[in-house]
Amino acid sequence: MASDDTSGSSTSGGTADAAARTGRTSPPTERAVRILNALAAAAPEPLGVSEIGRRVGLAPSTCLGIVNELTWAGYLVRDGSGPRYGLGPGLALIGRAAERSRPTFRAARAGIEHLADELGLLCSAASVVGGDITVLGLAGTPAGTPPLVEVGARYPFAAPVGVMFAAWDTDAAVDAWLDRSPVALAPDRVDRIREVVRTCRAQGWLAERLTDVERDLHRFLPELGTHGEGERGRRALAEAAAVFSHRDYLLGDLADGTDAADGSGGSDSGDATHPVSTICVPTFDVDNRPDLILSAYVMRPDATTAEIRRIAARLSACAAAVTALVGGRDPWRGEAAGRVS
CATH class of the missing domain: 1.10.10.10 (Winged helix-like DNA-binding domain superfamily/Winged helix DNA-binding domain)
Incomplete structure (x- = not known):
């Protein structure tokens, strides 16, 4: 573990x-x-x-x-x-020197370009840079649609925004991320976040719920993160994100067809549908710490469980190849989920 x-x-x-x-x-x-x-x-x-x-x-x-x-x-x-x-x-x-010094990003960029072509989806590679979640690369913007995010877009890495960047790190890092929340998080919300973290570690990927607010967040978070310079703007952005960001799917939601929002569901043969925003997987560095997050922007209210699993599997294969490039490994898979209690 x-x-x-x-x-x-x-x-x-x-x-x-x-x-x-x-x-x-x-x-x-x-x-x-x-x-x-x-x-x-x-x-x-x-x-x-x-x-x-x-x-x-x-x-x-x-x-x-x-x-x-x-x-x-x-x-x-x-x-x-x-x-x-x-x-x-x-x-x-x-920029070219920085890219040469980070072979994982070169491999990830090639990987998301291939995935974007294969899946017909916008795909991204992002990391935490200078305390901000930063989009480092994009591939596959669908023709005729405005980009959901842009390369270089930044927004603060503070709970509950960026759970996918915290989940696969150590328990101490998760605690520190929660402590950076610009607003007080209710105990039930903290419990939910910790449950999401445990699920991320167990299944190796995360599917975010698509809501009207989520659509708005994808539009204004990158814009404000780039234009909202200064600490006042950053604090306002973080507070808005903390208030309006919505919860994520859990493993059970996709395993048995239950939507955690309304409790409906039953046996899921793969045909059950879910409103999905993005599917994210991590890569790991040589110290087995999370490095990049690779994402596919599904942005559909009716993605089937089978589709979600297929996209997650393709992203996971890409992330595994990038991780292997530097001799890293996922420290959570195949072991009991982390403490996060």
């Missing part, structure tokens, strides 16, 4: 990043990061200094000095009409 003892071991990205955010920070660096994020969100449209300042909540004079430095370093380029600024080639070099 995977241990919840994190002493003397490496920590997952989410745990380490969240801890780092509570230590010493650099306001000038934070301002530069906010500017880069704003320009990334606007890409390929360049922005003027005044517009950058409006989006990140800084005076144009402050923005100008930062923008000049970033332009000199090659991280931004100046568009002569305006003038306006966009992302520069220096960032592309850094």
